[in-house]
Amino acid sequence: MEKIDLTTDVLIIGGGLAGTNAAMAAAERGAKVIVTDKGNIDRSGDIGGGVDHFMAYLNEGHTWDTQEAFLDYVHKVGRGTGHLSIIESVYCAELPDAIDRMARIGNPLTQADGSFYRTRSMGQPGTYWINFNGKRLKPRLGKTVRQLGCTVLDKVMMLDLLTHEGAVVGGIGFHIRSGDVYVIQSKATVIATGNTNRLYENPRINPFNTWLCPFDTGDGQVMALNAGAALTNMEYMRMTLLPKGFAAPGFNALVGMGGRFLNGLGDYYMEKHHVMGNRAPRYDVVFFTLEEIRKGHGPIYIDCRHLNDEDLTHLKSSLGYDKDTLPDYFDQRGEDLRSRPVEITVSEGMQAGPTEVTGSGIKIDKDSASTVPGLFASGDACDHNRCVHGAVTGGYKAGKSATSFVSNIKHADSAPRSSTREEIDRFMAPIYRSSGYPYRQLEDAIRKIMAEHVGPMRTAHALEAGLQKLRGIERHLDEMKANDLHELMRTHETRSILSVGKVMATTALFRTESRNKPYHHRLDFPNTDNTNWCGLVVVQKEGDGVSCSFETIE
Ligand SMILES: Cc1cc2nc3c(=O)[nH]c(=O)nc-3n(C[C@H](O)[C@H](O)[C@H](O)COP(=O)(O)OP(=O)(O)OC[C@H]3O[C@@H](n4cnc5c(N)ncnc54)[C@H](O)[C@@H]3O)c2cc1C
Numbered sequence: 001m002e003k004i005d006l007t008t009d010v011l012i013i014g015g016g017l018a019g020t021n022a023a024m025a026a027a028e029r030g031a032k033v034i035v036t037d038k039g040n041i042d043r044s045g046d047i048g049g050g051v052d053h054f055m056a057y058l059n060e061g062h063t064w065d066t067q068e069a070f071l072d073y074v075h076k077v078g079r080g081t082g083h084l085s086i087i088e089s090v091y092c093a094e095l096p097d098a099i100d101r102m103a104r105i106g107n108p109l110t111q112a113d114g115s116f117y118r119t120r121s122m123g124q125p126g127t128y129w130i131n132f133n134g135k136r137l138k139p140r141l142g143k144t145v146r147q148l149g150c151t152v153l154d155k156v157m158m159l160d161l162l163t164h165e166g167a168v169v170g171g172i173g174f175h176i177r178s179g180d181v182y183v184i185q186s187k188a189t190v191i192a193t194g195n196t197n198r199l200y201e202n203p204r205i206n207p208f209n210t211w212l213c214p215f216d217t218g219d220g221q222v223m224a225l226n227a228g229a230a231l232t233n234m235e236y237m238r239m240t241l242l243p244k245g246f247a248a249p250g251f252n253a254l255v256g257m258g259g260r261f262l263n264g265l266g267d268y269y270m271e272k273h274h275v276m277g278n279r280a281p282r283y284d285v286v287f288f289t290l291e292e293i294r295k296g297h298g299p300i301y302i303d304c305r306h307l308n309d310e311d312l313t314h315l316k317s318s319l320g321y322d323k324d325t326l327p328d329y330f331d332q333r334g335e336d337l338r339s340r341p342v343e344i345t346v347s348e349g350m351q352a353g354p355t356e357v358t359g360s361g362i363k364i365d366k367d368s369a370s371t372v373p374g375l376f377a378s379g380d381a382c383d384h385n386r387c388v389h390g391a392v393t394g395g396y397k398a399g400k401s402a403t404s405f406v407s408n409i410k411h412a413d414s415a416p417r418s419s420t421r422e423e424i425d426r427f428m429a430p431i432y433r434s435s436g437y438p439y440r441q442l443e444d445a446i447r448k449i450m451a452e453h454v455g456p457m458r459t460a461h462a463l464e465a466g467l468q469k470l471r472g473i474e475r476h477l478d479e480m481k482a483n484d485l486h487e488l489m490r491t492h493e494t495r496s497i498l499s500v501g502k503v504m505a506t507t508a509l510f511r512t513e514s515r516n517k518p519y520h521h522r523l524d525f526p527n528t529d530n531t532n533w534c535g536l537v538v539v540q541k542e543g544d545g546v547s548c549s550f551e552t553i554e
Helices: 017-028 067-078 084-090 092-104 137-147 219-226 251-256 269-273 282-294 309-321 325-332 387-407 417-432 439-453 460-474 485-510
Strands: 003-013 033-037 053-055 117-119 129-131 151-154 156-164 167-175 181-191 241-243 260-262 300-303 342-346 375-377 535-542 545-552
Touching: 003 017, 003 167, 003 387, 017 033, 017 092, 017 137, 017 181, 017 387, 033 156, 033 181, 053 251, 053 387, 067 084, 067 092, 084 092, 084 387, 092 387, 129 251, 137 151, 156 181, 156 219, 156 417, 156 485, 167 417, 167 485, 181 219, 181 387, 181 417, 219 375, 219 485, 219 535, 241 282, 241 325, 251 309, 260 269, 269 282, 282 300, 282 342, 309 325, 375 387, 417 485, 439 460, 439 485, 460 485, 485 535, 485 545
Parallel strands: 003 033, 003 181, 033 151, 181 375
Antiparallel strands: 053 129, 117 129, 156 167, 167 181, 241 342, 260 300, 300 342, 535 545
């Protein structure tokens, strides 16, 4: 195991969808770039196996197809969870170039004939979803980043940020196969580590069989918080609907094409409960589905039998774009969308944005800058990006802004090296310990606590008890034992998961109302209180804990 010291202009932590776009932006502007990822950037992150929808307005002539109408949609479905001026700057201003860029790198958003295949769901006023085959998108992004001359450190997990006089000046991490430790000094740093998964018990028992990337464990949010940055919207627990026994997002494809939600009594319940029916915002669909299950009206299905031949053929041919194994799953269960409804269920929770158009995580401004100098954030790790469109546009914006920041600095400030030696010993401790808890034991306990106390129905009493139990687990974090470097990575992920869980419980306790139910549903404060709570709960490190404050949406 060696200690390797590197310096760069821009350090990008997380080479997923947002991180690769950030790297492209910085490298295209002449910056020296290092990208680190726990996996291999050609296939890592949420869309490593493929993806199928990109949200966009295209100005093709309809009244809903403009920036103004899109921002109105964000305002309505966001319900006070994002600043429109920031969405305008990190998404709208970047959108035309993002669409061109996808085509430039060889994975256009268009069909073979050059047209856009557009569908509608999730409360949209028109067909904002562009359905496309994103199977090759991630490998093409990886290749482009390497061609641009970025230094790519695959399989390097970053563990902490280096700070100097209140600014972020780099990061420290280790190679999960060789154990080499990297101390990277940078003039600007972009965090793009995705959202937090493996945080809740899941119906498929295996926590790695989850609907978003199981290796996104909130590390970036925790590093940023510890470096003094603010986080927002951390109280929201995101869920979706999945084919029963299978984990993949898939929801857009079925609903976007016109699928109808059906309960065990034969009622198309969303059409009764919501003015937008099956195309209601995701949180409403999840809320009413949970209600149906609670009332004993299950099982729940999605019904596509009424679709015409052309739509069914398109749907079947595109089902594997997100995850190769979905068509296999359908085949093996003998599911046929043409002849019978498919059973679905509500997924496990995750810490992620309250809607498809507003995010949660590191608080950013219009330049994707965090509240700490030198630190930028993008993609699902920050509070104003979400989903594919947010990661592509916001990632690029963060890369551009980080490069401008660098051009205004004369020298990279030197981080005190002595402190890193102590940190390295602390990070490596689980592997040298002779015995201790396996990471999985603590992680399973965290998931159970989160599901029982910080789930889709919350009360002050349950949240306080949950926090106390999480603190109880925290006392054992320094007793974890890793048998190899791979397990060492897992022990650090467990630490992040626990920290995010604590922040979630704390912010959920602070917000004494309900918003975007069931993503934040307080049984003791069941109503949405727009007079007092239309805005962001901002959380920051204070002493050994965190403190919360409230920011109104402009
Ligand atoms: C199968 C699937 C299909 C989806 N389909 C759609 C869709 O059709 N439309 C849509 O809008 N959204 C979709 N989503 C959601 C969307 O893909 C994500 O919101 C988006 O890709 C997030 O991008 P990101 O860069 O923030 O995160 P990611 O792309 O997940 O990248 C995060 C990266 O950070 C790395 N990382 C994490 N921690 C560390 C660390 N400590 N050190 C170094 N590296 C680290 C990870 O390895 C990962 O590569 C889908 C998600 C999945 C899983």
